[in-house]
Amino acid sequence: MRPIDLAREHGLSAQAIRNYDDAGVFPPTQRSESGYRRYTPLHAQALRAFLALRGGHGHQRAIEIMRATNRGDTEAAYRLIDTAHVELLAERGTRTEVAAALGSLSTSAPAPVQGRPLTVGELAHRLGVHPATLRTWESEGILHPERDRATGYRHYGPDSVRDAEIARQLRRGGYRLRQVAQFLESLREAGGADALSAFLDSWQERLTLRSRNLLAGAAQLDAYLTLLQQT
Known part of the structure; x- marks a missing residue:
């Protein structure tokens, strides 16, 4: 031939x-x-x-x-x-871990932050955790607070507070820090919970196709x- x-x-x-x-x-x-x-x-x-x-x-x-x-x-x-x-x-x-984390989130969304960003102490008080916990979450890639240019203090805006609320809920559900960080990264990339749900469906289709x-x-x-x- x-x-x-x-x-x-x-x-x-x-x-x-x-x-x-x-x-x-x-x-x-x-x-x-x-x-x-x-x-x-x-x-x-x-x-x-x-x-x-x-x-x-x-x-x-x-x-x-x-x-x-x-x-x-x-x-x-x-x-x-x-x-x-x-x-x-x-x-x-x-x-599977990301899908499970999405399913474990409460249907009641936390109240949005009004006014200025929160400090470490204020966010810790809101969540009922120790400030050191927030610093650990930051080191694990779960939170990405902004820094005051003059003082270097952390500031937590609405997105960071939302991520912290989700992290607290997932941690209470027994999720490891790596899993929480992984879920939040997927959530950010997808653009929200509804978009993430559609993304997970598409992801499953890609996995099935690759298996075949x-x-x-x-x-x-x-x-x-x-x-x-x-x-």
């Missing part, structure tokens, strides 16, 4: 096939007397495996998996695949490994 023959199945260009060949996606390629590359069904399956792996692992890692496979280092290939599953499991756990892509990649790679064993 010519490069264009492999390319047609996937809507690729012949140049893309040559680029993948040079990158190590294929096993050794024979050339005709005139120097043209010649491919076999083994190369066609290698391309299917690479494209399927790319959906779950990304372009560069898919290349690394194919390179390891083609040089006979299946242990390295399996290690790369296992790493992706570990990463996905960790991300799935993060999403990893399965599809594994199936095509297994088919390629079977052909390799037969050659």
Whole structure:
């Protein structure tokens, strides 16, 4: 088969096939007397495996998996695949923790802060915690108070007070500082609780899609490994 023959199945260009060949996606390629590359069904399956792996692992890692496979280092290939599953499991756990934190928040919102920002002592009194607790939350990335340029004292505006209220509630629910910081970071990035809920749904869809892509990649790679064993 010519490069264009492999390319047609996937809507690729012949140049893309040559680029993948040079990158190590294929096993050794024979050339005709005139120097043209010649491919076999083994190369066609290698391309299917690479494209399927790319959906779950990304372009560069898919290349690394194919390179390891083609040089006979299946242990390295399996290690790369296992790493992706570990990463996905960790991300799935993060999403679960953020969703649980959102669900544990009280439906009654705290009264908004009126007037000037609060000091450390005033916010601690409002929450019923020690001022040192607020400083710990700041060091853990939970709170981001502003500083008075003249005195260096911390000032807590409405956003910081809201974050502190949420942190207190989550801490009472048994959440660790790392989890609280993680939740608040997601909340800020999403733009609020309603937006975060939609974000979590989209996140779950992405996780599900990647899981399916990893399965599809594994199936095509297994088919390629079977052909390799037969050659």
